[in-house]
Structure formats: structure tokens, C-alpha cells
Amino acid sequence: xxxxxxxxxxxxxxxxxxxxxxxxxxxxxxxxxxxxxxxxxxxxxxxxxxxxxxxxxxxxxxxxxxxxxxxxxxxxxxxxxxxxxxxxxxxxxxxxxxxxxxxxxxxxxxxxxxxxxxxxxxxxxxxxxxxxxxxxxxxxxxxxxxxxxxxxxxxxxxxxxxxxxxxxxxxxxxxxxxxxxxxxxxxxxxxxxxxxxxxxxxxxxxxxxxxxxxxxxxxxxxxxxxxxxxxxxxxxxxxxxxxxxxxxxxxxxxxxxxxxxxxxxxxxxxxxxxxxxxxxxxxxxxxxxxxxxxxxxxxxx
Amino acid sequence: xxxxxxxxxxxxxxxxxxxxxxxxxxxxxxxxxxxxxxxxxxxxxxxxxxxxxxxxxxxxxxxxxxxxxxxxxxxxxxxxxxxxxxxxxxxxxxxxxxxxxxxxxxxxxxxxxxxxxxxxxxxxxxxxxxxxxxxxxxxxxxxxxxxxxxxxxxxxxxxxxxxxxxxxxxxxxxxxxxxxxxxxxxxxxxxxxxxxxxxxxxxxxxxxxxxxxxxxxxxxxxxxxxxxxxxxxxxxxxxxxxxxxxxxxxxxxxxxxxxxxxxxxxxxx
Ligand SMILES: Cc1cc2nc3c(=O)[nH]c(=O)nc-3n(C[C@H](O)[C@H](O)[C@H](O)COP(=O)(O)OP(=O)(O)OC[C@H]3O[C@@H](n4cnc5c(N)ncnc54)[C@H](O)[C@@H]3O)c2cc1C
Ligand SMILES: Cc1cc2nc3c(=O)[nH]c(=O)nc-3n(C[C@H](O)[C@H](O)[C@H](O)COP(=O)(O)O)c2cc1C
Ligand code: FES
Numbered sequence: 001x002x003x004x005x006x007x008x009x010x011x012x013x014x015x016x017x018x019x020x021x022x023x024x025x026x027x028x029x030x031x032x033x034x035x036x037x038x039x040x041x042x043x044x045x046x047x048x049x050x051x052x053x054x055x056x057x058x059x060x061x062x063x064x065x066x067x068x069x070x071x072x073x074x075x076x077x078x079x080x081x082x083x084x085x086x087x088x089x090x091x092x093x094x095x096x097x098x099x100x101x102x103x104x105x106x107x108x109x110x111x112x113x114x115x116x117x118x119x120x121x122x123x124x125x126x127x128x129x130x131x132x133x134x135x136x137x138x139x140x141x142x143x144x145x146x147x148x149x150x151x152x153x154x155x156x157x158x159x160x161x162x163x164x165x166x167x168x169x170x171x172x173x174x175x176x177x178x179x180x181x182x183x184x185x186x187x188x189x190x191x192x193x194x195x196x197x198x199x200x201x202x203x204x205x206x207x208x209x210x211x212x213x214x215x216x217x218x219x220x221x222x223x224x225x226x227x228x229x230x231x232x233x234x235x236x237x238x239x240x241x242x243x244x245x246x247x248x249x250x251x252x253x254x255x256x257x258x259x260x261x262x263x264x265x266x267x268x269x270x271x272x273x274x275x276x277x278x279x280x281x282x283x284x285x286x287x288x289x290x291x292x293x294x295x296x297x298x299x300x301x
Numbered sequence: 302x303x304x305x306x307x308x309x310x311x312x313x314x315x316x317x318x319x320x321x322x323x324x325x326x327x328x329x330x331x332x333x334x335x336x337x338x339x340x341x342x343x344x345x346x347x348x349x350x351x352x353x354x355x356x357x358x359x360x361x362x363x364x365x366x367x368x369x370x371x372x373x374x375x376x377x378x379x380x381x382x383x384x385x386x387x388x389x390x391x392x393x394x395x396x397x398x399x400x401x402x403x404x405x406x407x408x409x410x411x412x413x414x415x416x417x418x419x420x421x422x423x424x425x426x427x428x429x430x431x432x433x434x435x436x437x438x439x440x441x442x443x444x445x446x447x448x449x450x451x452x453x454x455x456x457x458x459x460x461x462x463x464x465x466x467x468x469x470x471x472x473x474x475x476x477x478x479x480x481x482x483x484x485x486x487x488x489x490x491x492x493x494x495x496x497x498x499x500x501x502x503x504x505x506x507x508x509x510x511x512x513x514x515x516x517x518x519x520x521x522x523x524x525x526x527x528x529x530x531x532x533x534x535x536x537x538x539x540x541x542x543x544x545x546x547x548x549x550x551x552x553x554x555x556x557x558x559x560x561x562x563x564x565x566x567x568x569x570x
Contacts, residue, residue, distance in 0.1 A: 023534070033305065033307060051549070053551060057540070057569075060534060062528070071535050074538075077548075267529075269353055269354050269355050269528075272307060
């Protein structure tokens with residue numbers, strides 16, 4: 001038996017496989033396809049205080065090895081989320097992480113303060129980094145604002161707090177250190193990489209919003225470098241995100257220093273990717289006589 | 302609605318049926334029993350890990366007795382050209398059944414099917430479902446050039462069929478929506494009739510105008526770009542005709558559709 005348990009600050013996961021926000025809906029979309037309780041942790045699509053309709057089409061573009069998206073954080077808003085989406089999430093026997101964002105600085109605290117009254121939540125993930133929303137990135141590119149928001153939320157909750165970081169900055173460690181100071185229990189990285197595609201026949205951008213977020217296998221090397229940097233410079237655990245589609249991908253991130261990881265874009269084209277990755281991780285550990293998966297974390301020389 | 306599942310069936314046959322158009326047949330009893338007309342499946346292109354997303358295809362035909370399923374596809378790009386090269390025994394990875402499918406009113410007395418090009422794909426199964434309900438059908442089927450017609454003999458035997466080609470090589474010379482207008486003009490009474498339409502965007506827009514003008518209820522099977530096909534990516538948004546501004550302005554083609562009442566959606570592009 002391989003022990004797949006990992007500890008993200010105060011949050012204990014039965015295995016390091018999580019889902020990335022915005023790529024797994026509210027889990028119910030996947031219930032016919034995967035046994036949700038086998039997944040270590042489920043991160044829900046970003047919820048904001050008020051409903052958001054999202055961006056106009058076209059919202060997605062397929063590219064070699066990846067995709068661009070400009071979804072614009074559509075969601076039903078906090079109150080409807082609690083009423084419509086939480087009941088199903090509360091039936092799950094796995095850790096449920098609610099990803100929140102605000103369109104203003106106070107929005108984050110507003111979400112968390114309201115969610116404190118709701119059962120069945122294991123942790124919060126603060127989405128500092130969606131590039132598709134006006135001003136969205138300033139939270140994550142300005143370490144002072146990121147620290148201030150984290151600290152404000154920290155005062156409201158004892159639940160574990162994960163700060164999700166953008167790679168679209170000069171120094172991701174600077175932001176990581178700021179949210180660590182603000183009281184985050186862990187960081188997750190990366191969100192999507194700002195990107196663009198042009199339709200040469202129409203001579204127009206392919207996305208309605210011109211630029212969007214790049215994700216999928218193609219961003220893995222970028223994500224690995226950022227995760228490695230964060231793991232070296234921060235004292236809190238790092239959750240890896242970016243192009244993870246196979247157990248081998250996940251292993252690279254753990255060896256580079258990630259304690260857990262999130263599967264994103266792969267869920268779209270391989271909806272059972274999380275389960276396959278978990279099985280692959282288990283086989284790798286057996287093959288290499290590793291009894292506890294955490295032995296792998298940061299195993300680089 | 303039936304649960305969606307992942308399946309790995311083997312290809313029974315890929316057969317060229319018209320210019321650049323292929324019929325792919327595989328054995329999958331669950332799908333063949335549970336899929337409804339207008340629903341679709343998502344296929345991961347085999348041997349091409351570089352093609353990231355699955356590709357959506359309408360369920361063309363099923364045979365619940367022997368468990369076979371067919372899709373009809375146009376080889377237009379990387380994924381569909383690769384599918385055209387598959388042979389018997391190759392394994393395909395599919396997800397389905399997906400989407401809502403066509404709906405019927407119990408009062409329906411006649412169905413008018415309007416197909417443009419490969420828009421004919423979901424109508425084989427629709428014909429079967431409507432025939433089972435004893436609903437008479439008229440079908441207008443248009444393509445640009447006669448070598449693109451598929452299944453004309455089948456439809457001719459089961460529905461009141463009229464063909465059109467843009468170049469006049471077969472049937473009426475012109476666009477298929479002209480035939481629809483001519484037909485609606487000749488009807489004394491449009492009560493208990495419904496139009497079902499699938500095809501290229503300009504044709505859908507024209508049918509939307511026609512449906513408003515007469516008026517006659519029309520259902521459209523819509524195609525948008527899709528990354529997942531089951532509501533996870535939220536990429537397949539289509540604007541609502543009556544949005545709640547700032548709250549809900551879009552439907553998802555894969556989940557709320559692909560079949561919509563034609564007046565509910567804004568047809569762009
Ligand atoms: C619900 C649904 C049902 C469909 N049913 C059928 C069917 O029964 N038979 C059939 O031949 N095709 C069908 N399509 C369209 C089919 O999915 C696309 O032709 C296919 O994805 C193209 O893949 P490709 O790799 O060959 O082309 P690509 O190389 O990806 O692109 C070639 C061209 O096709 C366009 N395209 C790509 N994806 C789509 C898409 N999802 N919808 C429309 N255009 C697209 C691209 O913009 C480009 O112009 C359906 C689409 C949807 C959404
Ligand atoms: C279509 C799409 C929607 C996303 N929505 C969100 C979101 O709502 N909130 C969020 O924090 N991240 C969102 N992300 C970012 C992912 O969670 C993840 O950080 C990123 O895609 C990189 O991982 P990947 O390469 O495995 O997809 C989204 C990504 C995609 C592709
Ligand atoms: S295609 Fe992903 S939500 Fe519709």
C-alpha cells in the first residue's frame with residue numbers, strides 16, 4: 001500500500017490530485033464519468049459576490065499543445081452558488097475548496113465572510129489572477145494589494161487559505177512572499193499565461209476580448225519553472241497547476257517541489273484524467289519502492 | 302436524459318459516401334439504445350495526441366437491435382481528415398450521449414426538416430423518431446454541388462423530399478430556404494407544424510427570419526466551437542435573444558443545446 005496522503009498546511013488530502021478552478025465546473029458535470037470521492041480535492045469554478053454573465057463569444061481557441069480562453073468568470077453569484085451548487089458539493093466525501101474572487105478588493109472578503117456560515121467547505125482559494133476580467137491582474141501583480149487582501153480574508157476565517165498566483169509577473173516569488181506574509185497557508189500556481197491568436201483570413205483577433213489565457217500541455221515548462229522558484233523561496237506549501245495531463249507530468253511537479261497539484265485543461269478532453277493520474281502515481285510509487293508519496297516532494301538534488 | 306459515459310469502441314467501418322463526406326460506424330450498444338436525435342458525441346482523434354480537444358459529431362443513426370452507431374462527417378480539418386483514414390478495428394475514444402436533442406410537441410401534425418450540407422447528419426435519427434410517432438415529414442435538403450448529397454435514396458423513401466443545389470446540378474437551383482418559403486406560402490394553416498433545421502450559419506439566420514415572419518415554431522441544431530462538450534469549459538456560449546443583462550446573457554450550446562427554439566438565440570457570424 002502506498003500512502004498518498006499530503007498535507008497542505010492545515011488541510012489534509014487523501015491524495016495530491018486536485019482539480020483546477022474553472023475546468024471542473026461544480027463537480028456535478030463529472031459525476032457520471034469519475035468517482036469524485038477518489039479525487040484528493042475539488043476546486044470549484046470561481047464565484048464572485050454578484051452574478052456575472054461572462055465574456056461574449058468567441059471565448060476559446062484550440063492551439064497546438066494548448067488552448068486560449070477568455071471566459072470572463074461567468075457564475076451565478078455568491079447567494080445562488082450557495083443555494084444551487086453547495087448542496088451537491090456537500091454530499092461529497094472529499095475536500096471541497098471554494099475558489100473566490102472579487103471585482104473590487106473587498107469582494108474577496110465579502111465572499112469568504114458569507115461562506116463561513118456554510119458547511120462542507122474545506123478551504124478557500126483566492127483567485128488573484130484571472131487575466132480576463134478588468135483590473136483582475138492588478139491584485140496579483142501588486143504585492144501590496146495581494147498581501148492586504150490575504151490579510152483581510154485571514155482575519156475572517158480559520159479555514160485553510162490558498163492564494164492562486166499568476167505567472168504574468170516579473171517575480172512570482174515576490175507575490176508569493178507577500179501572500180505568505182498576509183497569512184496564506186499555501187500558494188497555487190500557475191493561472192493561465194496571457195496569450196493571443198490572430199485569424200489571418202479575417203485579419204482579426206480570434207478571441208472576442210483580443211487576448212486571453214493560455215493553458216494546457218504547452219504551458220507545463222513555464223509552470224514548472226514558477227513552481228520550482230516558489231518552492232525554493234517560500235516556507236508554505238506550493239500546489240502546482242499548469243499542463244498536467246498524466247502522472248508523469250504530476251511527478252515532475254512534485255519532484256520540483258509541489259506538495260499537491262491541480263489538473264486543468266486535461267479535464268476537458270480527458271474527463272477521467274484525475275483518476276488516471278492518481279492510479280499512475282500509485283504505480284510509480286510501487287515500482288520505485290516509495291511508501292509515502294510525500295517522499296517525492298522537492299526530491300531534486 | 303441518459304448519463305454520459307466514456308467508451309472505447311472499435312471502428313466497424315469508415316466509408317466514403319459523398320465528396321469529402323464519410324460514414325463512420327462502430328458498435329456501442331449503450332449509445333445505440335440511449336441516444337436521441339439531436340444529441341451528439343465527442344471523439345478524441347486517435348493517433349493524434351497533438352490534437353487536443355475532442356471533436357463533436359451529431360449521432361447520425363443507431364441500430365438498437367445490433368448495437369451499432371453511425372456518424373456522418375465532413376473531412377474539413379486536421380481531426381476529421383484523420384478520422385477519414387481510420388479502418389476496421391481501430392479503437393476510438395468517445396464521450397456521450399451529450400446535449401439535449403430535438404423535442405416534440407404531442408400536438409405535432411407535420412414536421413418540416415430543413416438541411417443544409419452536412420446539417421443532414423442528425424435528421425436520419427430524427428426521421429426515425431418522428432416516424433415512430435406517426436408524424437408526416439417534408440424535407441428540404443440543399444447542398445452547393447450534387448456530389449455532396451448523402452442518403453437521398455433513404456430520405457426519398459421515407460419523407461416527402463425536395464432537393465436543391467446552388468449550381469442547379471440536381472433539384473431546384475438556388476438555396477434551400479427558398480423551398481421552405483414556397484412551402485409555407487402554400488400552407489393554409491401552420492398550426493401544429495414545426496420546422497427542424499440544421500446547417501450553415503447564413504442559412505440558420507434566414508430560417509430564423511422566416512420562422513418569425515410566418516410565424517412557425519422552429520428548432521435549430523446549432524454548432525459552436527467546443528472544448529469539452531459537457532458544460533465544463535463554458536466556452537460554447539451563444540447569446541440569448543432575451544438576456545437578463547449583467548446576470549445571464551448566454552446559453553451553453555453543449556448543455557442547454559445543441560437544439561434550441563430558434564427565437565431563443567442570437568445567430569451571429
Ligand atoms: C453539436 C455539434 C455537432 C456536430 N455534428 C457534426 C456532424 O454530424 N458532422 C460533421 O461533419 N461535423 C459536425 N460538427 C462540426 C465538427 O465538429 C467540426 O467540423 C470538427 O470539429 C472540425 O474538426 P477538424 O479538426 O477537422 O477541423 P479544424 O482543423 O479544427 O478546423 C477546421 C474548420 O472547422 C471549424 N470548426 C472547428 N471546430 C468546429 C466546431 N465544433 N463546430 C463548427 N466548426 C468548427 C474551424 O473553425 C475551421 O474553420 C458538429 C459540431 C457540433 C458543435
Ligand atoms: C476554460 C478555463 C477556465 C478557467 N477558469 C478559471 C477560474 O474560473 N478561476 C481560476 O482561478 N482559474 C481558472 N482557470 C485557470 C486554471 O484553473 C489553471 O490555473 C490553468 O488553466 C493552468 O492549468 P492547465 O494548464 O492544467 O489548464 C481556467 C482555465 C481554463 C482553461
Ligand atoms: S463545450 Fe465546454 S461548456 Fe460547452
